[in-house]
Amino acid sequence: xxLENDFYKLLSLSATENGWEATVELNPExxxxxxxxxxxxxxxxxCTLTMIREILSMALGKAVRFSxxxxxxxxxxxxxxxGMQVDFVMELQGDVLKCSASKEGETVLKLxxxxxxx
Numbered sequence: 001x002x003l004e005n006d007f008y009k010l011l012s013l014s015a016t017e018n019g020w021e022a023t024v025e026l027n028p029e030x031x032x033x034x035x036x037x038x039x040x041x042x043x044x045x046x047c048t049l050t051m052i053r054e055i056l057s058m059a060l061g062k063a064v065r066f067s068x069x070x071x072x073x074x075x076x077x078x079x080x081x082x083g084m085q086v087d088f089v090m091e092l093q094g095d096v097l098k099c100s101a102s103k104e105g106e107t108v109l110k111l112x113x114x115x116x117x118x
Contacts, residue, residue, distance in 0.1 A: 043078035
């Protein structure tokens with residue numbers, strides 16, 4: 001299931017010297033928050049990983065998957081709010097992806113994973 005244009009909207013995706021930078025806007029009204037969690041919505045970790053995989057697939061022009069996640073550290077929770085944007089910085093060295101996600105300049109996730117064609 002693709003999350004783009006439902007759970008999030010891709011605002012920008014650009015190549016950098018070492019990889020890509022992307023910005024997304026989350027949909028705080030998405031039905032997933034009814035169960036995760038109704039009193040205090042939190043972006044599910046699996047949704048963050050899916051966004052990263054989808055954005056990397058767009059950048060590469062082909063579908064990819066995580067074949068191994070070496071490190072996935074959630075530094076703080078993402079609490080969806082209207083207009084909230086999340087910035088991703090991705091660097092791919094061979095088949096190893098290094099990615100960080102931040103909100104308003106505050107790092108919320110650090111990821112190191114091996115990717116493979118889907």
